[in-house]
Amino acid sequence: MRGLTWAALLGVEGAIHAKYEAIDKDTPIPTDRQIEVDIPRCHQYDELLSSPEGHAKFRRVLKAWVVSHPDLVYWQGLDSLCAPFLYLNFNNEALAYACMSAFIPKYLYNFFLKDNSHVIQEYLTVFSQMIAFHDPELSNHLNEIGFIPDLYAIPWFLTMFTHVFPLHKIFHLWDTLLLGNSSFPFCIGVAILQQLRDRLLANGFNECILLFSDLPEIDIERCVRESINLFCWTPKSATYRQHAQPPKPAPDSGGVRSSPCFSSECPDPPKTDLSRESIPLNDLKSEVSPRISAEDLIDLCELTVTGHFKTPTKKTKSSKPKLLVVDIRNSEDFIRGHISGSINIPFSAAFTAEGELTQGPCTAVLQNFKGKVIVIVGHVAKHTAEFAAHLVKMKYPRICILDGGINKIKPTGLLTVPSPQI
């Protein structure tokens, strides 16, 4: 039942048997040796997967995948990723193969490139930002001791946790993962860290790496629940990755083809101007907090709907968290035009030499919003990122910055200009 449900969720359809039959799974390939080394080590506590028949099936499905994906290669860990599909479809190799082939582009797009370092580096950087967004205290500590995701999270994500958990936990976790999009794994990662939070906070680098080399029992039910909660708090564009799978082109509607748009660059073609833009990896790495798109900001502020009055039009968006927009430009710029409802805390005077917030009516509002989503808006990327980093240091959760700054909002006509006081 689960096998078929997963297949449906992954959109597996068509002549999967004919396709699988047609793949040459017998001719020796250079990867054979590695596959042979890995199979006898993969989820061998399980009777099916450790049986000779299981090994033979493992071998065929993995070989079929390698042979039919010439642009990708076998990385150790692919065996673990194959395991849940093989287990669930033990008597239907073709379906196991089809599910794995559908899963990888959706959740692990280009992770199995021969040179995948740009993909992995970006992924881990976004993950770091997610930790800071959801748990600044933990993020501060881990950064201070140098316990970076590169040290522990590669097997998590490369195998979508199949290298980390036994099968029964994987099933539970993936039942939810398959309902989420490709950003959901970040939330799972943060949820795992949060379960170990107290121990991580109490320890230094050496103890932390030891903790992860022998990962303690994780309550997977709790992990799933918390992942969902984290996911709901995460603005869509905060997990934007330039190396993510490009969106499928919209179904051909007549001959109307928009001018060549590099679809990989714009996740949401009709609104490219307000979507996030890709930035160099080093810039991304230098920012503690995630950026969100203007699109997301407008959506979260419900600015598109009759923005003049505060009276909520509909409660349909009640699930969306409230947020505060902090405009860090100087007050002259702010007066000339700003996002409705935003407060002004000029960057130059926001923090004392000790790194504390200066006292004032606006900073008081900011303090009251601690815990809600706070979006920092400016016009100098570096200042905006610095402001956000300050707040993270002060353990403000859910800090993000507006990608492209105030200039992204200007063309929308959504900035309010207060009428001059008489």
Place this chain on the structure above:
Amino acid sequence: MAKQYDVLFRLLLIGDSGVGKTCLLCRFTDNEFHSSHISTIGVDFKMKTIEVDGIKVRIQIWDTAGQERYQTITKQYYRRAQGIFLVYDISSERSYQHIMKWVSDVDEYAPEGVQKILIGNKADEEQKRQVGREQGQQLAKEYGMDFYETSACTNLNIKESFTRLTELVLQAHRKELEGLRTRASNELALAELEEEEGKPDGPANSSKTCWC
């Protein structure tokens, strides 16, 4: 809190996939042996404190993925190591041949003065042996390394080889350590070398980014 050890060293295990790096490590740190360890993805770690020459040495052992492609990930850990185990499997001629490649990677990425030791693992599998003991000795001699045939399964030469590499590292750092033995204080310790090393490389100064 007083440190439970005098110095901290980082040792690294490298070699082809399936030669038994993780098994060696688990035998050494936990005295356990499982014939079917899951593969190592990226890096893994264990720690153990041993006493060598009256000095309490905390060794942090980094276990690496053997598949060649993982080198893009693992090579960044080479430069933090003070000692390296090069491991092959005596029942795999291929893993022995590859030692040359592993040595050249060490030369390229590891710090100068890093101590190396050659290990022929799975010595209990005599009937499957493809690499003679003298071949191992010969190769070790060529590279000026010590050599052990080990078996994680039967616990042959495990403690000996880890202790030996630790001794070599201690000798190589004798100068820095001299103060340590005379002073009882833990203050001046080579361990301090470590503190900043675990941290990620400082963010590369991003170019000016202005949204104006």
